[in-house]
Amino acid sequence: MGKPTPIEYADASPEVRAVFDDIMTSRNLKDVNNFWKYLARDPVSLRRTWESVKEVMAPGALDPLVKEMVYLAVSVTNSCGYCIASHSAAAAKAGMSEAMFGELMAVVGMANETNRLVNGYRVPIDAAFDR
Incomplete structure (x- = not known):
């Protein structure tokens, strides 16, 4: 296996795009940062991690x-x-x-x-x- 590469929005599956959209909406961003793009290689981990971060970091x-x-x-x-x-x-x-x-x-x-x-x-x- 070579070095992992990020998943860009244009290349993302619908499942990954849904998480990316939620991140961008929640954080008022035009694009997600690299952490999420690399984590998107595993859509299950991406969603689980985003949901946890969103919950833990909420006021x-x-x-x-x-x-x-x-x-x-x-x-x-x-x-x-x-x-x-x-x-x-x-x-x-x-x-x-x-x-x-x-x-x-x-x-x-x-x-x-x-x-x-x-x-x-x-x-x-x-x-x-x-x-």
Whole structure:
């Protein structure tokens, strides 16, 4: 098998086009981004992933900016360059300032550092934290 290629709208099956149309309508876009085009190679995964993203990222107890910043933080921790770019743009669009981004990166860095220290030292959970 060679390198996967994206599925463009013009070449998409009706099932894939329906998902692409929903993405473009929901996000007010003229085209879907590359993530969805590559995922379209598996229409079942495309639909399932889009439905899950749409549900999880919808406004709820957490506002859209907080959700995008959490997504960005996890993407940084997982070293997903594509996701960092995508969710940085989405967070900025939702109102994230440069100062907020800087603090978020400081928290991400600190959390990763202390998590590794805890794991390395095998620190037991304090009774006060263990619910």
